[in-house]
Amino acid sequence: MSLKTSGQLAGLAALIGLAALGCGRMAGPLTPWPLPTDPIAFQDQFTGLVNFEAFGNSKLDALGTDAAEQYLGSGCIKITVPDAGVGYAGGAFVATQARNLSGYNALTFYAKASKVATLDVAGFGNDNTGTSKFTASRSGFPLQTFWQKYVIPIPLPSKLAAERGMFFFSASVLTGTGYTLWFDEMRFEYIPTISKPRPAMTPLVLNSIVGATLSVTGTRDTFNVSGTDQVVSHFPGYFTFASSDPTVATVTDGAIRLNGAGSAKITAKLDTTSVAGVVTVNAGPFTPGLAPTPTLPASQVLSLFSDAYSNWPVGTWSATWDVATVTDLNISGNNIKMYTNMLYAGIEFIAHPVDASAMKGFHMDVWVPNGSFFKVKLVQFNADGTLNSQRELSFDANSTPPLVTGQWVGLEIPLDSFMDPTLGLFSRTRLSQLIISGSSDLRTVYVDNIYFHK
Template sequence: MNVKKCFHLVKAVLVIVMIGFTGCERDINLLEPAEYPTNPDIFIDGFSGGLDYQAFLNTKLDAITIDTDDKYAGESSLRITVPSEGDPSGFFSGGAFVAPGARDLSGYDALTFWAKASMVAPLGLVGFGNDNSGSSLYPASRSDITLTTAWQKFVVPIPDAGRLAAEKGMFQYSVGAFEKAGFYVWFDEVQFEKLGTVAQPRAVITSDVVSGEVGETISVGVTGVIYNVGGADVTVNAAPAYFTFVSSDESVARVGADGTITGVSVGSAEITVRLGSVEVADRITVNVLTPAPRPTTPAPAPTADPADVISMFSNAYTNVPIDTWDTNWLFSTAELQDIQVAGDDVKKYTELNFVGIEFATQTIDASDMTHFHLDIWTPNPTAAPAVFKVLLIDFGPNGVFDGGDDSQHELTFTSPLLATESWVSLDIPLADFTGLTSRAHLAQLVLSGDLSTVYVDNVYFRRGGGGTSTEPTEAAPAPTQPAANVVSLFSNAYTNVPVDTWSAEWDNADVADLQVAGDDTKLYTNLVFAGIEFTTQTVDASAMSHFHLDIWTPNSTAAPAIFKIKLVDFGADGAFGGGDDVEHELTLDATTTPAIASESWVGLDIPLADFTGLTTTGHLAQLIISGDLSTLYVDNIYFYTSGGGTGTEPATPAPTPTFAAGDVISLFSNPYSNVTVDTWSADWDNADVADVQVSG
């Protein structure tokens, strides 16, 4: 066979070469630098030079096709199929065309191509310098191109062609559904050219003054270059490695070989930005500050099962794609650094007023998740009135911001949950985001508040597990009050009085009966307010001193979360709105007595005297619970009077007075002669009085 003969021939040649090498030696210092091919072609009627197409993660793998029917020139074009939203074959189309060996592109000044689409739609991203290795130094791209149904030529200038003398990343693109719809994109005549019309480079910088701390890597905020191409400005997103940064004072701010800038000592320095030998921006002032306290140990390692997690950022899990961790929205002053704390990757935000974190290209479906988690660390004061806010935004099925089906909710966290100079784990039930009516198309996370420096780690959604619980595993503590001292609405420990309903028609809640470790329990879900009625047979609690119930919730009870309890007495006529009704509502939170807490049974023992507006308790007819705890387990609901002389009447007489009778004027006392008292309850007062005996 020919293959076999070729193998023998190669083998023979190798033997000859090996013999030749044993007969002489060559001084490697005399070897010339390797020369790479200068082939500019990427797609001209076919792929050039054995390019390898490498699809990006979670993209449509069969997106590319050679199209011989629709082309700009020659025999064929490259057609890209962009999937519709929800297409199981991929979230979007995108990939890199990688050369098997490096090419020398230093003689060209631009990538050019012709393109069109089956409808008017944004291209997304197109460029070069990405070899899909994860460590590409020189990616450059455009993200401002809108395609039409007619062929057009586009230009992506090379920021500094001298950097691309040995480049494998020939071409990259990324494009997703537009207004939920998929479509086709055609590329043709894709190549590098020496146009000679690419001129006037100007760096794109976010600010002419930046700050950082001693020992930190400082970003100067250079994100790209604006070129004049044939009379029109074109903006290219360019990696920092394209630029040369020169510091006016290396003892303050030192520039590394890779272009990174490190704060060396407190002070200011000016940074000159160059592309090749051309200065392309006004000088940038770098202020190096005394380092603030920073974490020395990493955030606690997550314990949730990876199968139950959708991770945005954590070394413990595989993370989903995030478009950006800093959207640079108007009026946002936040600056972002990727750092490590004891070997653990961490996001550090400084100058934070608010920051947008966006994942709109591939939205997150967290509809099956129960919690949102993130760990934060701040050197800033967290005592009141300092707040930290977390906002989640869902773009809805159309996947478009402000498309008419968006939903969102923001939670505010304060002390004592927040803490200074320690890691704080915010493990937030998604049910607490009450305005977030859908979680199937989450696209944005916004962090804001009074903490100007925040370290962030372990940002993920989880389902149950993870060292926390979404339901109690133990029953509520068994009541200890004597049955004779109790009027019970619901408890296995006592005989319960009749209750008409545990969820009235007019309430906004769902209730279910279940058992927790064999104990009967009420579970409220979707709880906004629940009406519990016992109007047919009202409860006479006039001899009782306390109201008790046990609650358990998976929801966050940190401020501003509250839980409310209202008791309503219908009066002697037993009718709602009959003119003699009275009621009172108490509001409990994590700081009140009693206090509410998450993921543990909390026994609420409330003196009936605390219900100050409840002036009578002889005809109680309604109990209403409400607040921010949307999921609530309830048990042992009863009224009681405590024994041992602490109930509603004394068991022993008052201590006998010891003052001499000659030194006393007595109004009312058995040991003394009392003066005349006209009345112990005047006509104008609001009280009833009776004469009784206590132990005689």
């Protein structure tokens, strides 16, 4: 999963996704009732009740235990965070049996590092299945060389009545060498000084086609924790949504389904508290027409998708870790791909990596009905399938070429623009992913003629 952007981790957010970003309900006929309320994610040692599962493309041997650096007791968790450009450390601590955590209002843990650093993200509600509904997290934890306690409030504890995702984290460095990170005393608690929840979501105006499914973004809650405001980002499942016109749009777990032409306003509540922010959706038909036909000779092109050339084998046009939906369309005999709910989409050719070392350019035709920017990321993997490096470029009304709505735009990009000796790309001999994303108001994208060329 990709959790980083612009020279960092490929594919979370996703991050959580990063991607890119779920909670599998494991309660079933064989699950005893009532569920246990055990608050411990980790204390001293692994007991078999909670297992660690590394995230995809992370440093798989990053986790260990340490009997010399613990905050309390006889042991703690030790994480080796790799150097910049080598990847990241991250994963989920998953309970073997679902737990009822509704009696607590926060996840707490102790952490320290071998040097002053920043922990990218930590949270709960991610059981690493890709189906989580109640993931919540904080970002940018300042780490010191001594133990400190950290608190992550739970947006709505009643949602965690059958939860397996006890704790997750992602840690990386942008430049320089990595560091050692220690965790201890990871548990759920009830903290009386957590108060004043102020839920919010990003206000948006979204245009898309009837039948599309869109996502609410920026769902978060600000809490007062012992006199200090803390912002918790979380999945939309914590909110209850309402539509001003269900014939136009309905909402389930934050997924907006466009049922008919027209306009509707989407509002939400966290329990009984109104959520700040309104999402306005406009549903109607869009007709992109045809993209210009490429004119380069086939001998100079390695095509991922185009009717004008033979195409390189692509494993998927919408990876399991992304949130987009891709549909193949045929317009006047020409094949194009339509992405809806286009927060980010992962196009993977990992089994057949592209050696673009002899290529000079990357081309992609895009058509968007609205949106302020569109991003293109190329990702290089190592031979063992781990992340090597990546680089993301952004296009808007002032870029070269500019992003223009309502017409086909040919993004002609010199491959050297993706190369950077510090941030990446470091090489383009095993390109394995193409990740496209856009501004929060860009949810529908048509693409055609995606190729590398000499």
